[in-house]
Amino acid sequence: xxxxxxxxxxxxxxxxxxxxxxxxxxxxxxxxxxxxxxxxxxxxxxxxxxxxxxxxxxxxxxxxxxxxxxxxxxxxxxxxxxxxxxxxxxxxxxxxxxxxxxxxxxxxxxxxxxxxxxxxxxxxxxxxxxxxxxxxxxxxxxxxxxxxxxxxxxxxxxxxxxxxxxxxxxxxxxxxxxxxxxxxxxxxxxxxxxxxxxxxxxxxxxxxxxxxxxxxxxxxxxxxxxxxxxxxxxxxxxxxxxxxxxxxxxxxxxxxxxxxxxxxxxxxxxxxxxxxxxxxxxxxxxxxxxxxxxxxxxxxxxxxxxxxxx
Amino acid sequence: xxxxxxxxxxxxxxxxxxxxxxxxxxxxxxxxxxxxxxxxxxxxxxxxxxxxxxxxxxxxxxxxxxxxxxxxxxxxxxxxxxxxxxxxxxxxxxxxxxxxxxxxxxxxxxxxxxxxxxxxxxxxxxxxxxxxxxxxxxxxxxxxxxxxxxxxxxxxxxxxxxxxxxxxxxxxxxxxxxxxxxxxxxxxxxxxxxxxxxxxxxxxxxxxxxxxxxxxxxxxxxxxxxxxxxxxxxxxxxxxxxxxxxxxxxxxxxxxxxxxxxxxxxxxxxxxxxxxxxxxxxxxxxxxxxxxxxxxxxxxxxxxxxxxxxxxxxxxxxxxxxxxxxxxxxxxxxxxxxxxxxxxxxxxxxxxxxxxxxxxxxxxxxxxxxxxxxxxxxxxxxxxxxxxxxxxxxxxxxxxxxxxxxxxxxxxxxxxxxxxxxxxxxxxxxxxxxxxxxxxxxxxxxxxxxxxx
Numbered sequence: 051x052x053x054x055x056x057x058x059x060x061x062x063x064x065x066x067x068x069x070x071x072x073x074x075x076x077x078x079x080x081x082x083x084x085x086x087x088x089x090x091x092x093x094x095x096x097x098x099x100x101x102x103x104x105x106x107x108x109x110x111x112x113x114x115x116x117x118x119x120x121x122x123x124x125x126x127x128x129x130x131x132x133x134x135x136x137x138x139x140x141x142x143x144x145x146x147x148x149x150x151x152x153x154x155x156x157x158x159x160x161x162x163x164x165x166x167x168x169x170x171x172x173x174x175x176x177x178x179x180x181x182x183x184x185x186x187x188x189x190x191x192x193x194x195x196x197x198x199x200x201x202x203x204x205x206x207x208x209x210x211x212x213x214x215x216x217x218x219x220x221x222x223x224x225x226x227x228x229x230x231x232x233x234x235x236x237x238x239x240x241x242x243x244x245x246x247x248x249x250x251x252x253x254x255x256x257x258x259x260x261x262x263x264x265x266x267x268x269x270x271x272x273x274x275x276x277x278x279x280x281x282x283x284x285x286x287x288x289x290x291x292x293x294x295x296x297x298x299x300x301x302x303x304x305x306x307x308x309x310x311x312x313x314x315x316x317x318x319x320x321x322x323x324x325x326x327x328x329x330x331x332x333x334x335x336x337x338x339x340x341x342x343x344x345x346x347x348x349x350x351x352x353x354x355x356x357x358x359x360x
Numbered sequence: 361x362x363x364x365x366x367x368x369x370x371x372x373x374x375x376x377x378x379x380x381x382x383x384x385x386x387x388x389x390x391x392x393x394x395x396x397x398x399x400x401x402x403x404x405x406x407x408x409x410x411x412x413x414x415x416x417x418x419x420x421x422x423x424x425x426x427x428x429x430x431x432x433x434x435x436x437x438x439x440x441x442x443x444x445x446x447x448x449x450x451x452x453x454x455x456x457x458x459x460x461x462x463x464x465x466x467x468x469x470x471x472x473x474x475x476x477x478x479x480x481x482x483x484x485x486x487x488x489x490x491x492x493x494x495x496x497x498x499x500x501x502x503x504x505x506x507x508x509x510x511x512x513x514x515x516x517x518x519x520x521x522x523x524x525x526x527x528x529x530x531x532x533x534x535x536x537x538x539x540x541x542x543x544x545x546x547x548x549x550x551x552x553x554x555x556x557x558x559x560x561x562x563x564x565x566x567x568x569x570x571x572x573x574x575x576x577x578x579x580x581x582x583x584x585x586x587x588x589x590x591x592x593x594x595x596x597x598x599x600x601x602x603x604x605x606x607x608x609x610x611x612x613x614x615x616x617x618x619x620x621x622x623x624x625x626x627x628x629x630x631x632x633x634x635x636x637x638x639x640x641x642x643x644x645x646x647x648x649x650x651x652x653x654x655x656x657x658x659x660x661x662x663x664x665x666x667x668x669x670x671x672x673x674x675x676x677x678x679x680x681x682x683x684x685x686x687x688x689x690x691x692x693x694x695x696x697x698x699x700x701x702x703x704x705x706x707x708x709x710x711x712x713x714x715x716x717x718x719x720x721x722x723x724x725x726x727x728x729x730x731x732x733x734x735x736x737x738x739x740x741x742x743x744x745x746x747x748x749x750x751x752x753x754x755x756x757x758x759x760x761x762x763x764x765x766x767x768x769x770x771x772x773x774x775x776x777x778x779x780x781x782x783x784x785x786x787x788x789x790x791x792x793x794x795x796x797x798x799x800x801x802x803x804x805x806x807x808x809x810x811x812x813x
Contacts, residue, residue: 110812120812128808129801196625196633217628305574306627307786322439322446324777325467329812
């Protein structure tokens with residue numbers, strides 16, 4: 051019986067079992083199974099919320115009927131929202147340019163400090179980046195506070211009149227950018243420092259032998275060698291800065307007169323506080339095409355340079 | 361093991377049973393013949409220990425009705441309560457009942473259990489409900505919750521009586537004594553008198569601390585000024601009434617002029633800035649519940665001793681008092697709605713409203729107009745009687761109000777939360793726009809808000 055069983059069973063299940071084994075051993079199957087957790091995470095935490103936000107943005111205020119692109123049309127008709135678009139662009143572009151410039155300068159300074167001292171400076175300069183922004187922004191708010199600003203107190207000691215940091219539109223815009231730059235510049239610094247360290251020293255030596263000035267070394271050696279990392283960091287920072295919420299929320303709450311609102315803070319005000327979730331979703335989705343266009347051009351530049359180098 | 365009558369399997373089976381019973385039915389531990397359990401989320405009161413009033417009432421009611429009560433207190437800092445409400449409404453799960461902010465009953469009306477039966481019994485007992493609470497808590501003819509005592513506030517003037525007497529020559533304590541009568545000169549407590557006093561105090565270096573930003577304190581007092589002048593930006597149907605609106609122009613013009621006598625930073629003030637201005641002794645008057653005075657009592661007693669709460673000034677169309685009610689709603693997806701209604705009815709009984717208000721040092725105003733005579737407003741001090749005139753009384757000849765009413769609540773909510781009234785003033789006073797340009801902007805914003813259902 052036992053022999054017979056052993057002899058007949060494989061014959062009966064062999065075709066199915068073998069094909070299952072083959073299927074399980076296929077590289078594509080293994081690859082799929084190994085990436086499945088990631089697919090689930092991306093599907094659940096990225097694709098589904100994004101899709102749901104798109105769906106919400108097509109509903110009316112009570113979320114009872116489909117109005118297509120009606121919310122986007124209404125938003126574009128609103129002066130306040132057009133101003134939010136301007137402010138978001140102004141905030142993100144100005145802040146990223148400043149962060150990149152300051153980060154680049156700091157990276158160069160650090161690069162020329164001997165390794166032992168460099169570590170201390172690197173650690174200290176990274177502090178703003180590691181403090182949770184909501185907390186550090188609260189600290190800045192105390193410094194800018196309309197009535198009891200500590201910065202104004204210091205200015206007054208030197209007979210400089212108080213600055214309406216958060217009360218006057220352009221000062222408020224500047225304050226928001228200052229805090230964002232303070233928080234984000236260390237990220238650029240550390241990225242650029244890593245890139246600087248990877249530039250072969252021989253290139254500088256060769257340039258020096260050819261009589262290149264320091265400006266020419268920067269222009270023709272450093273910048274081309276760092277072009278890709280600059281592009282990627284700028285793109286990454288643009289995305290993060292465009293989506294910034296906490297700094298505006300804590301510092302100005304969008305005021306005065308909505309002039310410091312960015313997409314995220316305005317979306318929260320319209321969607322959650324004013325109870326119009328579909329329109330809030332539409333506000334937040336406005337970032338998507340803008341960032342997609344920027345990402346397309348930046349990544350195309352990176353690919354082109356990679357092809358040229360290869 | 362098995363020899364003792366206990367096998368490994370039986371231990372595991374019994375253990376799993378105990379665990380399941382603990383996890384699934386933890387609140388039902390005492391549930392033999394009980395009415396189940398209730399979980400409520402209330403606004404986390406700023407007055408230390410004030411939450412204890414609700415805790416004690418919940419314990420008492422739970423024992424009487426054999427219901428296991430769980431109370432969570434969620435604060436509004438960082439909009440935590442608003443986010444919790446939105447998340448629970450979206451996921452259709454969470455507490456049985458929750459504190460709703462003033463405009464929330466309308467926003468979530470479809471997901472809130474009508475409480476008409478409870479309100480019918482309560483109004484039969486205590487009379488009319490505050491009209492603002494009714495405006496906010498009723499949708500489609502049904503009560504979407506029970507107006508709450510805890511957290512509900514009005515925003516009369518908290519005056520530094522000494523400074524107003526010294527710089528503006530107004531004896532505010534005599535004008536509004538701690539008694540059920542108006543004193544001499546109370547009829548002159550108008551916005552015109554107010555502007556003259558504001559100018560005098562501004563010159564003396566103790567300007568009135570009136571926020572002009574986008575937070576509720578600013579929207580509320582500016583809203584009361586609008587109503588005092590009869591200035592409406594829409595009619596009851598939500599149609600803009602801005603063109604050729606003399607009252608609106610008069611109110612805006614008044615506010616633009618008044619803003620010249622305020623601290624220059626008021627455009628960036630939040631809800632705490634006016635409190636700080638009063639407590640630090642830099643300001644002679646703010647519009648606020650007694651919270652600023654209560655903090656001054658602790659941190660600056662010399663300031664608190666000179667504070668006196670009085671009604672808002674009146675205008676050509678009457679005297680209005682800004683009022684912000686909390687409403688406790690019961691989710692339609694809650695599990696124990698009958699018990700939840702019973703609990704809300706219990707905490708809205710007169711003696712329990714009194715209990716809650718006393719715990720909150722008089723901060724909380726009950727929803728029924730007949731409940732404006734609690735002892736706490738007579739006895740709190742120093743000075744004794746300082747908040748006697750905090751809730752609206754008959755001799756104030758005033759009406760409770762909320763900015764942008766009587767516009768349809770859905771529209772009023774958006775106008776309120778986007779602070780259209782303070783922004784239109786700011787556009788002229790700070791942005792140097794003409795009256796016509798600013799009012800044109802206001803009309804276009806309202807038209808846009810009405811679109812999209």
